[in-house]
Amino acid sequence: MQRKRASHYIPTSTMELERLYRLLVLAILVNVVRGRFLPGPWIYAAHATFYGAEDAVATMGGACGYGNLYQSGYGTETTALSSVLFNNGLGCGGCYQIRCVNSKYCYPGSPYITVTATNLCPANWARPTNNGGWCNPPREHFDMSKPAFMKIAFWRAGIVPVAYRRVPCVKQGGIHFNLQGNYWWLLVYITNVGGPGDISKVSVKGSRTGWIPMTRNWGAAFQVFHSFQGQSISFMITAASTRETVIAWNVAPPSWKQGAIYMGGQLG
Template identity: 45%
Template structure:
């Protein structure tokens, strides 16, 4: 259900174990996960044991390392509360070559256009470098950055002042979500 025919692959979620006094970690800590694969349904099993991937149930299959962040290791299945993270923008390059990797685009469609805006510039269209890496040759150092992302289904989302004026190459910043 959450995988949404693959369109959620690469999406970011924050999860925490809830409402289970025996298995949830004290203080209800959270863990950040990236959706990477599909949990296939098994309609031969009931949805409360073994068929937890059956439609319309929502399910996260987690690594043991992630699971023990929120619940006791000996627990098998725990109830969770989750929320989607925003678009992520990872900035790389130099003062003469600026590149941003756009990730966590959680909807049907692919990114077809990205624009960037500094506090001293208008909107600057970026060129696709490869995959979801977008580039520009404009020096944006020392300016807070805003991003406009357009997907193939013609939805556009603008995230204002995502990166502060003191942003650095190699850092990741979170914006809004579709």
């Protein structure tokens, strides 16, 4: 006589196996369509340093093009990424939880902080990777703002081993589009991106055009050589991590102006 365990279900026929397979595929497809970005596993393979002072003035600007980080909503809880994590700008906007581990300089309880990637920590080929070249490939490294670093470890440590994981970016309101350029060149800086936070592709549509792919100028800045004067403008954004796509319809009115910031759409 066979015993059945209530805690384990074992399919007994090919039909049941096929049904479970379809349910699994459907669940995967639903998550892909929704583009849900969930926290990843903790990775114990990185280190962290800091740059600048407590006022975080040195962190303003940066390789992602976010400009004044206070005005763009990122504040001081930011980090620069080594080139491996920066990934030619695809890492811009991603959010990480970081905590100090295995060091006497870690705060008790190993608290974590959530930071946004806003800058590149360039390689220093004049120094070895274990002595000053902290951001040299293939290292996974976070060069944090000093206020952020001081929330996980004593700053006098200089460098500490850390564990990190990707987490969803929690943002208020829609994506921000800062329109720049000139009559025949549209340059847009994209900030306040929720969910995965990162961007792989952007397309733009005027009220009298179809969808036109934009190219990455640098960081989170995208460009297209086309005139959109007198047209309302929509943007289609695809996340790098989830491939989720969102459309911000008519985010800028026909009377849009260079230098203005418009808001619409959001990644989940």
